[in-house]
Amino acid sequence: MVGIIIASHGEFANGILQSGSMIFGEQKDVKAVTLKPSEGPDDIKGKLEEAxxxxxxxxxxxFLVDLWGGTPFNQVNNLFEAHKDKWAIVAGLNLPMLIEAYASRMSMDSARDIAAHIIETGVEGIKVRPEELQPAEKSAPAVAQPSNAGTPGKFEYVLARIDSRLLHGQVATAWTKTTNPTRIIVVSDNVAHDDLRKSMIQQAAPSGVKAHVVPIDQMIKLAKDDKHFGGQRALLLFETPQDALRAIEGGVPLKTVNVGSMSHSVGKVQPNTVLAFDQDDIDTFKKLEKDGVSFDVRKVPTDSKGDMDAILRKAQEELNKQKNA
Structure with missing residues (x-):
């Protein structure tokens, strides 16, 4: 696997490393190297060599560096000279670029290939509101579409996820890179009737992927008459397990549901750091399981899968204790 060193003035490298881990999970062979105000070139050179x-x-x-021409870059560049047939340096690091580098390591074995690949993502990650301040995009050659795009066919469901946060960083980066959808569909009656949330979700869609918000009944209709969606890879997002159950029992053909995040509220218990349940949630998951649905309990693709049965047992025990207290 390609090793990654994040180098910066001050604590920027440590901060963006932590942000990347929150979104994409902990990463092997990634090091942050910082230049402190009291340190000089030799200090950071030693840290780089150690990393x-x-x-x-x-x-x-x-090497992902904060600033071209700064001391961290200059010391990286000195080391690079002896390895320039293999190593690579990219300056101007931002979080979209780092996430893309993490995703690229899963399929690319060359530092130089990854460096060339992540530059566009870093640039695309720079956006502004109001939108009229955004520079006009240069025309680009047309991207080839799948040979069956737009022809009669069916949805390919690449992921169905329960996540109370819906479309956020972990979905827009880690899961999108892993599953490669052409459409992200938020299936929720609540969000479909909330113009602000709907607008925010559409704006959060990653480049090249269309985001939609549809009521549950509409998703059921689409699933039963999806002959116009040939070549479309759909990533479905549900806010609650109850919404997922209603969609599946209505005819949306899902066999596996990824369980990513369920927020805590009054009356719920939290058997782990990201999932909170009340009795209705537990009963809903049992109904889903009875319907033949399996569960993939992970925040991000690089996490190990959790044991849903064990999580539900623990949640039930905690609810029973809460009830008897």
Whole structure:
């Protein structure tokens, strides 16, 4: 795997490393190297050498640096000279670029290939509101569509996820990169009737992916008459397990549901750090299981899968204790 070193003036490298872990999960062979106000070039050079030495594969290293021409960049560049046939440096780091680098390591084994690939994502991540302040995009060559795009066919459901936060960073980056949808569909009666939330979801869609918000009954109709969606890869997002159950029992053909996040509220218990349940939630998951649905309990693709049965048992025990207290 390509090793990644994040180098910066001050604590920026540590901060963006933490942000990347929150969105994409903890990463192997990634190090943050910082230049403190009291330190000089030799100090950060030593830290860089130590970071490289800690990697399993020291032949393929990608350096993501905050500023071209600054001390961190200059010291990285000095080390780079002896390895420029393999190593690569990208300056101007931002969070979309870092997430893209993490995703790219899953399929690319060359630091130079990853460096070339992530630049566009870094640029696309810079956006402004009001929109009229955004520079006009340069015309680009048309992107080839799948050979069956627009021809009669059916949805391919690449992921169905229960997440009270719906379309947020972990979905827009980690899960989108892993599943490669062409459409993200939020299936929710509540959101479909909330113009502000609907607008925010549409704006949060990653580049090249269309985001839609539809009521549950509309999704059921689409699932039963999806002959016009040939070549479309759908990622479905449900706010609650109850919405997912209603959609599945109505005819949306889902066999596996990813359980990512369920927010805590009064009366709920929290058997782990990201999932909270009341009795209705537990009963709903049992109904889903009875309907033949399996559960993939993960925040991000790189997490290990949780045991839903064990999580539900613990939640039930805590609810029983709460009831008898």
């Amino acid at each position: 490289v030495a800690s990697f399993e594969n020291q032949d393929e290293v990608l």
